[in-house]
Amino acid sequence: MIEARSVDYVMIDLIRVGGITQWLKVAGMAEAFNLPVVSHVIPEIHAHLVAAVPNGLTVEYMGWMLQLFDGTAALDKSELLLSDRAGLGLAFREEIIQRFAAAS
Amino acid sequence: MKISSIRSQIVALPNDEPLAGFSENPNATNPIVTLRVGTDDGVEGIGVTYFGGRLTATLQHAVEDLGALAMGEDPLRVEAVAAKLAAAAGSAGPGEVVTMAMSAIDVALWDIKGKALGLPLWKLLGGGRDRIATYASGALRRGLKLEEAVTAAGRLREKGYRQAKMQLGLPGVTSPAREVEQARLIRAAVGPDMDLMCDINQRWRVEQAIDIGRRVENAGVGLYWLEDVTAHDDYPGLARVAEALATPVAGGEYLWGIVPFRHMLEARSVDIVMIDQVRCGGITPWLKIAGMAEAFNLPVVSHGVPEIHVHLVGAAPNGLTVEYMPRLFRLFEEVPVPRDGDLAMPTAAGLGLKFNEETIRRFAVA
Numbered sequence: 001m002i003e004a005r006s007v008d009y010v011m012i013d014l015i016r017v018g019g020i021t022q023w024l025k026v027a028g029m030a031e032a033f034n035l036p037v038v039s040h041v042i043p044e045i046h047a048h049l050v051a052a053v054p055n056g057l058t059v060e061y062m063g064w065m066l067q068l069f070d071g072t073a074a075l076d077k078s079e080l081l082l083s084d085r086a087g088l089g090l091a092f093r094e095e096i097i098q099r100f101a102a103a104s
Numbered sequence: 105m106k107i108s109s110i111r112s113q114i115v116a117l118p119n120d121e122p123l124a125g126f127s128e129n130p131n132a133t134n135p136i137v138t139l140r141v142g143t144d145d146g147v148e149g150i151g152v153t154y155f156g157g158r159l160t161a162t163l164q165h166a167v168e169d170l171g172a173l174a175m176g177e178d179p180l181r182v183e184a185v186a187a188k189l190a191a192a193a194g195s196a197g198p199g200e201v202v203t204m205a206m207s208a209i210d211v212a213l214w215d216i217k218g219k220a221l222g223l224p225l226w227k228l229l230g231g232g233r234d235r236i237a238t239y240a241s242g243a244l245r246r247g248l249k250l251e252e253a254v255t256a257a258g259r260l261r262e263k264g265y266r267q268a269k270m271q272l273g274l275p276g277v278t279s280p281a282r283e284v285e286q287a288r289l290i291r292a293a294v295g296p297d298m299d300l301m302c303d304i305n306q307r308w309r310v311e312q313a314i315d316i317g318r319r320v321e322n323a324g325v326g327l328y329w330l331e332d333v334t335a336h337d338d339y340p341g342l343a344r345v346a347e348a349l350a351t352p353v354a355g356g357e358y359l360w361g362i363v364p365f366r367h368m369l370e371a372r373s374v375d376i377v378m379i380d381q382v383r384c385g386g387i388t389p390w391l392k393i394a395g396m397a398e399a400f401n402l403p404v405v406s407h408g409v410p411e412i413h414v415h416l417v418g419a420a421p422n423g424l425t426v427e428y429m430p431r432l433f434r435l436f437e438e439v440p441v442p443r444d445g446d447l448a449m450p451t452a453a454g455l456g457l458k459f460n461e462e463t464i465r466r467f468a469v470a
Contacts, residue, residue: 003370021230024391024395025392025395025396025398025399026395026399028362028391028392028393028395028396029366029392029395029396029399031362031392032362032363032365032366032392032393032396033366034363052183053183054183054186054187
């Protein structure tokens with residue numbers, strides 16, 4: 001897609017690309033092609049990735065999973081604030097999981 | 105965590121050749137800039153940079169000036185520090201002194217990160233495997249007499265190396281026939297089973313590369329790769345050679361930053377991507393290039409500094425082999441040593457390297 005000059009913004013989905021490891025490789029390649037990267041859903045995790053890379057542009061703030069986690073990035077004047085908590089900085093909200101779990 | 109100190113030195117290491125014993129120029133020295141980056145909580149990272157040649161003092165100054173800008177910054181935020189330093193250089197680069205200086209700082213920051221997290225670098229970077237192939241390099245240079253090169257090749261075989269690199273593009277009076285003869289005699293000395301690489305260091309024109317490359321193929325030498333066959337930035341010219349030869353064409357060590365690799369890969373200039381952690385700007389860009397090469401279905405190899413590159417080639421899923429170039433060996437207390445032709449991944453945190461203080465005292469020139 002990048003070689004064919006198909007897009008001006010490269011949107012990378014960590015689920016479909018195969019995780020954080022692959023996400024970072026695609027972002028690095030986009031940087032070499034002078035293209036910004038944006039994320040697709042899961043802002044809870046993508047905030048780390050888009051903020052970490054020099055060509056990260058904006059995080060899609062899709063609220064699908066917000067209630068699943070404690071520790072999601074805070075919104076401040078339309079920007080997400082990264083925290084210093086270790087790892088993803090997220091914990092599952094067990095009461096939500098108990099309430100909506102559909103299979104164990 | 106904050107960066108609290110920066111200390112650099114120039115160390116002029118002797119140009120000896122410990123792998124097979126024949127130095128091209130035993131009286132020469134290789135000037136290396138060493139860097140130590142201290143932090144407020146006591147973790148120290150180390151880095152090195154070189155290729156400064158007669159401008160090594162300039163390179164050291166660049167390391168010091170950029171290092172001063174990094175003071176007070178969080179060493180774990182490698183990209184943020186790189187952005188600050190790149191902006192400070194008046195929009196120069198990527199290229200030459202700026203990039204080579206930034207490389208030393210980038211490496212030291214990754215060393216700090218690894219030490220802070222208690223992880224050897226290769227594990228932090230993906231941990232693709234716990235051992236990696238390596239090839240003897242620098243022992244079969246074009247400046248040696250033919251008998252010396254052949255004797256050295258035999259020694260490499262006796263020492264158990266499974267891969268080794270020779271050079272063509274011979275100095276002085278040469279000819280295609282003379283080039284082929286050199287390759288044939290070195291192949292005979294290392295035996296049929298060793299992977300034999302051959303470096304041209306940009307000394308051939310495109311049509312010479314195709315002509316001599318085919319002659320070497322027809323002589324049955326069996327090269328594992330042919331490296332830097334012509335000018336490093338002649339991407340279409342390299343692609344012509346890669347298309348014409350069955351022998352894999354390797355290149356990339358002369359490129360600055362990550363963007364030239366994009367042009368090289370898009371032009372299908374090489375079959376094997378060689379990445380130099382000093383010239384590309386450090387570990388951070390090295391990994392981006394390796395990832396891009398993976399997307400182009402190409403393997404990556406390293407240039408120089410096996411002590412650091414072992415982590416990177418070992419971490420990347422498309423890492424092929426580490427150049428075992430001994431130029432900096434004296435600078436460290438311990439360096440990775442091949443066993444059965446492979447390097448085992450280091451176990452200590454960060455780079456797993458310590459400067460040899462005695463070497464530095466003995467050979468420091470600034």
